[in-house]
Amino acid sequence: MLIAERPMLVRRLARIVGSEPVAEDVAQSLYLRVQRVEDDPPINNKRSFLFRLASNLAVDHVRAEQSRARMQAEAQALLWSELAPPDPEQAASLNIELARVLKAAATLPEPTKSIFRLHRFEGLRQSEVAAHQGVSVTTVEKHVRRALAILRRARDGE
Structure with missing residues (x-):
């Protein structure tokens, strides 16, 4: 199902993450995550589960990138801020x-x-x-x- 739905998943992921190459990376993560999912208890709507899992991974990726960007901006501000000249x-x-x-x-x-x-x-x-x-x-x-x-x-x- 993942292979059949891949083009639609990548389009949806690209809307969330803002970039098709990044969406491809998230889709690869999705593939790896799906490999670990067990069907016990049985998943009734596998397609819905697949798209929900993809959306969650994309949102997690966006949050992680935002956090990384925030930390990098803080580090840059600390490293390159103007220091007051010594008295x-x-x-x-x-x-x-x-x-x-x-x-x-x-x-x-x-x-x-x-x-x-x-x-x-x-x-x-x-x-x-x-x-x-x-x-x-x-x-x-x-x-x-x-x-x-x-x-x-x-x-x-x-």
Whole structure:
């Protein structure tokens, strides 16, 4: 029945979700869901059940997309919102903190300094850094953790 009703189902789903490609995805989900439906107790009107199930899946999909869009908008607002510029006292404190971190970064021991630079500033994955330096990934992880600990202590003025 699902195959016979598919064109009509996809049209109905497209009206609900607003897009034929998305309706096709929901129809595929419907196919998977129908495979799990048992006929105990017997379903009297299978066609009606099929269309109700399709509508429910489409509405669930729309709600999930709306929720996802809302969360994404909130995340974007948090990430890209304008921050108030720091007052002069905060700016001075931040400059001192930055100077401590830069000084600590400059004095990182080798190979911690090179490994940290390759991973964090040049964007190499840890496995790539390990191959480049001729060490294990575990060693790279250890050096990155060490560098972060040193920089964190410098930032905190320890």
